[in-house]
Amino acid sequence: MRLPWLNAQAEALGSALDSERLGHAPLIHGPSGLGKIELARWLVARILCLDQEGRAPCGACRSCTLLEAATHPDLFTAGIPEEKQQIPVDVVRDLCRGLQLTPSVGRRRVGWIEPAEAMNRNAANALLKTLEEPAPGTWLVLVSHHPERLPATIRSRCQKISVHPPSAEVAMAWLSAQLPDSAQEQLALALAAAGGAPVRALELLRDDDGLAFGLEIRQALLELAHARPVAAAIAEEWAAHPARSWGWIAHWVHQWMGQAMKAPGPAAPGSLPMPVKPEVLARMWQQALEGRQLAESPIRADLLLGKWLLEWSASFPAER
Ligand SMILES: [Zn+2]
Known part of the structure; x- marks a missing residue:
């Protein structure tokens, strides 16, 4: 594995596969940015590799070569089609049909669904039969950044593999x-x-601007919380990149939520004025997450951001 903190997990998945303890539908989940997709790809290669004595995909057999070229005939994938927001039912039906075919390279077939939570209701229903009665030698590998959004009927039929930060x-x-x-x-x-x-x-x-932009947002949120003035046009400026702005806002508020839930102590530099109620932060965080989901919609991002910022600055006790 290129990502060292996933080594132990990859190895455990490999031995589960060898000793037939790997469920036919592993669901790899955890926060973004930890390498879940990399781990899932490794597992797919390990399942399909023709050298079944090895502890890692050999990288040289016909199966590994075809995977590398993204042309493996026994791997069926379902993802969000371009210009869509969800995984539609016909994509999942195609995948399920593919898994019924006789494998052409080895004796195994794999279905890949990522991000699994993007399946709409019909798509999830179409998957149920394959999940309940898997054909022998067939695995369904699901990757989810938000497993709580998956229907319980799907979740309960998967073997959950949780990826944690190192x-x-x-x-x-x-x-x-x-x-x-x-x-x-x-x-x-x-x-x-x-x-x-x-x-x-x-x-x-x-990303040259990524971190600087995030820090600028953090600074402005702190200024507002301390009732210090910030540029009036800030909502407009952030609205030029609504998804990124809401993402950062949600990130910082979430971090402050964690701090507010700990025992009160002397305020560290860069912290919010105290006391601030964790439930207020939780509400603001929820709204930021909703804002991020609306970033693609025609609702004007500057209005939504402006409203949020007003509520934010009104959420803190006046400083004496
Ligand atoms: Zn191989």
């Missing part, structure tokens, strides 16, 4: 190896902004 040491060592020229403080800041998810942190560090 320790800060492991994450920092990996980030330093990817970006040997970056300062440790930058790496640590990106890792914190990414909620400990190293792959997401790397994306932020590679």
